[in-house]
Amino acid sequence: GSHGTHTRIKGDVAFINSDAPAWKHPSQDTWEDQRIVGRDGRQFGPLPKDWLHYKGLYYHEDKTVIRYTVGNTMILEKPGVFDYGSSPIFVRTFNVAPHSQSLVSRIAPDLDELAVSVRGASGVTTRRFGGFVELLIPAGASDQHFNVLIAKTDEDTLKGLEAAIPVEDLEMFTRGGEPRFDQKVIHTQGVQGNSDEPFAVDVLTVPDALANPWESWMRLGGFDFFPDNPDRAAVCTWMGDVWLVDGVAGDLKDLRWRRICSGLFQPLGLKIHEGVIYVTCRDQIARLHDFNGDQEIDYVESFNNDAQVTEHFHEFAMGLQVDQSGNFYYAKSARHAKTALVPHHGTLLRVSSDGSRTDIVANGFRAANGVCLNPDGTWIVTDQEGHWNPKNRINYVKEGGFYGNMFGYHDVKDSSDEAMEQPLCWITNGFDRSPAELLWATEPAQWGPLNGVLLNLSYGYGKIYTVPHELIQGQAQGGMCELPISQFPTGVMRGRFHPENGQLYGAGMFAWAGTQHQAGGFYRIRYTGKPAYMPIALEAIETGMRITFSDPLDKEFTENVTHYKIQTWSLKRTANYGSRHYDERELVVKSAVLSQDRRTLFLEIPEIHPTWGMEMRCELKGAAGNEPVTRVIHNSIHHLGKGLF
Structure with missing residues (x-):
């Protein structure tokens, strides 16, 4: 991938048809373009x-x-x-x-x-x-x-x-023919991770471009599991392919990859709904059919093609989720550094369960990399630093909301911060260069004390974070903390918990604007049962911060105020790209008090105040006498709640 590249026709061009209706309107007897x-x-x-x-x-x-x-x-x-x-x-x-x-x-x-x-x-x-x-x-x-x-x-x-x-x-x-890909099955062997730590990372080895006969570039944009066969997943690649992968549930010793479809337009989301594969492409949501049972796609049905597509390189269509009513959701990016041209630029979109219509849920996004469906039916999307985005954003989405990008397609004229919905948190580049999709560790997750926690995946750094937060005065606020695992060698964009083993699987890719340059990858992140000491809840109150951790802490060590360092800063949202930090200062921790169950920590901070940027560096020690660990939280505070510890 390269930044700003546009495709064009090479070779001798015999003729070109105009960008206009190719068929006359049969009932209105007109050629007048109604797009x-x-x-x-x-x-x-x-x-x-x-x-x-x-x-x-x-x-x-x-x-x-x-x-x-x-x-x-x-x-x-x-x-x-x-x-x-x-x-x-x-x-x-x-x-x-x-x-x-x-x-x-x-x-x-x-x-x-x-x-x-x-x-x-x-x-x-x-x-x-x-x-x-x-x-x-x-x-x-x-x-x-x-x-x-x-x-x-x-x-x-x-x-x-x-x-x-x-x-x-x-x-x-129209009924299926002989396989186009010769029914080739490519075998790879997965690599088991170290189970001595709280999380073990297993690698589901992908057949890279030199290891498959089509030289297919394995930059993964989405995946899901089949409900009737949890040992099988479907994955899509940014280059236009869909693959089946068998052997994903167990020891990963024999992963069997089968290419089943090609030629899709930059698919960056995949969902299996009622046993059928749906794929988010830039031009449509495609529904894939295998008519003759040979495990290759015979019909790429255009389930919905309301998408408004321009030639701009940056207007990705990302993620795919389905709510309890069967409606589909994906995010449509705006144009990089340019004013939007069409209503879909910079939006969260909802497609009806029958595919017949598309509605704009919210707008003002720059490049929302995927969609998270919340248990209550609302949504979370990320967004990337850029023009009108001083830093990366984690957004709890309200229907009809405007999320700050003045270059998006909307009627907002007021560029003040008060005219936009505030994010759950602003994330500085050094903490997560490019956040991707979020997901909840809800059923069928088997992550012990982290069940029910919100997670964020990082395209930019190849990391995973917990997202402890609260809802206060109708506003979501909180932050992120990195899981104690090594960086993935590629960006991680999509995640799903396995329906049988309850572990997290993640997939992603690299194109540009990331530090992890492997073309793509597929991983399983297993919770081993060992204490992780991860923040899972976060509250800002008038007297300080209340942080709940996944595992019990040592009381004497935890209540030593020298183990905490807190900084805050401000940002300026303008038409410029990003923002430096303003008004940086350290806040004093006056006292630290651990709850009776040794999982919730109260930090008394006399100078606490609403702020777009905050870092809390915590040195922690487990109740079981483990070696000290460091947990760093980046968060935002919009409102201070009432109450004491």
Whole structure:
């Protein structure tokens, strides 16, 4: 990956169709573009569904068949190329269902060097009109099957080749064919982690680009487990693949990887819902179907393609979760350092359970890397430092909320801090360079005293954090603390607890803006039962901080105030990229008191105050006499609660 790169066509271009409707509106008899008009005057997103609706594409060996509707008319189309001399012939095979209205399509620009011919259905013709070559399909009570041939040649030559290119019944290619990937299974062996510490990290070895026959770049963007087969996971890669992985639940000695789909548009989220794989792509949520049971995808159904896509490199679609009502959620990034063009830029999006509509839940995000669904049905998303984001953010999302990015798509004119929703915490770069997705250690998690805790995954540093926090006056506030494990060699973006063994699995990748440069990775993080001394709850009150830890602490050691160092700082939110620290100062800890169960620590801090930036460095010792450990918490305080210890 590279920053600011845009794709382009290489080689000799025969012709280019315009970025405009390819089919005339069948009932309104118009070519007038009805897509969303961006703030730059260009049009983006899909056409209205009652005009043209993309349904998906079928894979059949080396053939691809596209399924879509024009009005109420179902169309199957197969693109192809017939090699003839120095000029290839572009072949579009159409199967058009019965329809009561005539249909018109612009299939090519009207260029003197282009010849076009039609073979097959009676009455289907072409004409050169208004700068285009138009395809004219009369109304018909039965299916119409025909080929359209386009080439840089003369009309007579093209006519002479029509018979050499058969008109095919495309239905035969919609039921699955022979495997495209030769049913190849790649075996890797996992690596068990050290169980002497509170958490053991096991590596689920991925078949890297040199170890698989397709040289597929294994930069993992999402994964999930199958409910009826918890020893199997599905993973997607940023490069467009989906893989099945067997052997993930046990000792990992024989991991079996099978590539089942390719060609998706930058998938960065995956969810298995009711036994079916759904994938978040930049252009759609895809639903994957294996019709013939050969463990390869035969149909990439476009479950929802409301996505408003521009060419900007930074507008990722990230994460995928499903709520109890079956609605889907993903986050859509804004444009890096540029004003948003379309309503979806910088948003959290909800797709209805039937895929028929998309709603904006909240806006004002810059690059929210995934979605966390809270037990109460609300959401948490992260965001990244940048313009109008002085540092990274952990956001408890309120429906309809605005989260600070003035470059996003919204009507907010007030750039003051009071006009935006405040984050749960502001996270400095040195603590987590780029936070990714959060998740709760709820059922089926088996993490002992950490069950029920909120966790954050780090793309930037390849770390995992607890996120102790509270809700006060309707505002979430708290912080993060790093788990005592070694950094992963790649960024970790997605996490799920295994439905059977209850351990955390994490997957991720590297592109840019991170310190861990391995292309991708897949891991299991096992809680071993040993004390971790992690902060799991955090409260700010008028007299100090109350911190609850996962395991009992030594009273004498813990109540020594010299074991604590607290700093605070301010940030400035502007149109500039990020913010330095302002008003840095140390706060004195006057006393430290441990609760009767030895798990909750009260730090008396006379000068405590609301602050965007705070660091608490704690030297701790367990009640069982373990060696001292250091736990560092970065947090924000918006409100101070009442009460004493």
